Amino acid sequence: MTRAIPVSNLPLASPSRLAARLPHFVALMKPRVMALAVFTAFVGMMIAPNRVDPLLGFVAMLAIAAGAGAAGALNMWRDADIDAVMVRTAGRPIPRGNLARGDALAFGLILAGGAVAILALAANLTSAALLAFTILFYVVVYTMWLKRRTPQNIVIGGAAGALPPMIGWAAATGSVGLEPLTLFLIVFLWTPPHFWALALNRADEYARAGVPMLPVVAGRAATTRQILVYSILLAPVSLLPWALGFAGSIYGLAAAISGALFVRLALRLRRAGAFYRRAAHRLFGFSIVYLFALFVALLADSGGKASALVLAWTCTILNALGV
16 A cells, blocks of 8 residues: 655655645745736836837746746745734745745745846846846845835835836837836835835734834824825826827826826825724725726727737747647
8 A cells, every 4th residue: 555645745856846836936926016017017018119029028028027026035035034923924935834935045046047137138138137126126125125124115115116117118129218217107106105005004013023114103194194195296297108198098087087086095094083994995905906007008008019919929829839
């Protein structure tokens, strides 16, 4: 009679062992954050004036996705101690014991190096350099330096999350112009109200973990005031793509309506007083829809370029699979 061998006792490189660990490595890459980075990079690529080769464009997007995943893995490697004491992050692979910190470090470094190299080959050195800078900024400047030292961590560190549209544009053109800088500014101003709305309802967790998020250091009133200030700044800045002429009326209308709603929800949060938790949750949820709506509107104004490229990618994949 053959005795079953537990997965944990299988050799490290065995197929069964690797298959069992694969979901944990995927979780290390922060798939939801990675998806947002990839989507904004894709939009940056689509609004660029250059025609993108379907195959090279697909490889470039995979490299950008890998780079975003590498940043997430290295962030989890560094913040394993913090993640273990916060309810929101206690289920991540390292705190749960599914992966060792060394696994996350090795995986993140290999993925980062491979992503940058592949993007350089598939696109150009400019986009690869931007991707490398984004990873380094997120891991070293935000995660290692700012996060545990200043309540402005998410403001400065948010620059890393705002760079993907510039990477996508650079992958298509080999340069950086006013258009991707405008998209960078939109995401940069969006990040603080988005994240602080979440942090308001997680202030106790951040305090327990020793992370000086703005609600922990400055309190609820100061945080809601800052959220309102950034929301008011974001509304007119979000109209710049339309005002500068690289987005059409669809985008302009979407930006105007969603920007007004964003400010309204921020104002409600500011006035909510002791009953702020529900208002903060609403603003956080809407902020995700808001950014997605803006970038979808940009795609809608791209004249079918995005749908044509996605169709070409689909045909290429089906042909490779022999379908």
